[in-house]
Amino acid sequence: MTARGVYRWTVLAVIVVCAVVSYAVISHRLGGPAAPKPGPRPDFQLPFPCGEVWTLTTYPGHDDYDIDFFAASGPTGGRTVLASAAGTVQWAGWSATLVDGRPAPPGSSGTRGGLGYGVVLDHGGGWFSEYGHLAADPQVRTGEHVERGRLLGVVGHTGSTSVDHLHYEQLDDTRDPKRTRGNGDKVEALFDGVPSGITSDAHSPDQTRTSRNCALTSAPPPA
Template sequence: MSARSVYRWTMLSIIAGCAVVSYFVLTHRPSPPPPKPGPRPAFQLPFPCGETWRLTTYPGHDDYDIDFFAVQGDTGGRSVLASAAGTVTWAGWSATLENGAQAAPGTSGTRGGLGYGVIIDHGGGWFTEYGHLAAAPLVRTGDRVRQGQQLGQVGHTGSTTVDHLHYEQLDDTRDPKHTRGVQDKVEAVFDGVPSGITSDGSAATGPLRTAGPQSPDQTRTSRNCP
């Protein structure tokens, strides 16, 4: 074998060896650790300063979901405010009928959906959701909003027939696919104090999936002040 042939086969062997080593390293390297959430924003109650609201849940509501009802006066028509500053990732209409078809905007009592609602990205994996607004939101997808900015008014659109605000806080780093699904839901905290709404008392709904006891109602006064 000539010197050129020896050199060529030597180089091919080196290249093949490098490819094998690279394949082994890539297929056996440890998975990166899951991302950690950024600091929890200083979330406030999604209502004007000084208003007092009742926080409640019910079986099948999903753990950590909150329904808000005014303690005094009518619930419907009251202002819904951003709990913290952020970027609107969705503002619009979402509701389905019993057959799974999209419900017409403004429909009440549908099988599922927030009705008129808003989702805000607060950074660091933190999101809030607001549902069943009375009419189309006052903000649009992509808008930057400040804490306390009005998003809409309490109503009963979507999967309800009773005036109230459906509300969620989510840690999106819990889900590698970033779907803001059930597993991302966490106990809401307002003005640094946990809401007290955790279990809906049903093993069929997550993320806790435990049968009872259902979290008792709570009362909070808004510190969402200018």
């Protein structure tokens, strides 16, 4: 066989090998496990008693979908915090750190980071909600099942704040294959099926909402 013939056969063999490898890769991807999808979104309600009016805010430097709740009238501190949907307590307790990274003493405020006294609820289907800066130890315990409207605690200013308010998040854990419930899992919160309007830490105007976290057998408050 001439040198040109050897060259042609070599090129042809390389093309065939590349085609086989490409086919194998594509087939593996198509036949591999599909990305998980979230279950039905829970009917989240404001995490406050029925009929109460609250202001939803954020600020530059906040994560885009994080909400800070302030009472629309009267003092914010000491207000009741309720489960915004039924679920299981994934975590309840104390979490905060000092500027140097050491754990902050329970009950301290103005720390470098952390929810302070807080609660994380697992609603199933990949859905979670978080509640932070409670005034004292939560009224629920890890592993406990709670119904919507269950008392979680009261508004305070523990952890990485010195101002009374409730820090709140809704998360879709299926967005992150590692299931870390990090920033990439946060989504715009919905309350009573209506988007919160808090989507950007620098550009979301304040919103005012009335809680419809009412007894399941009672009528919602007037609009």
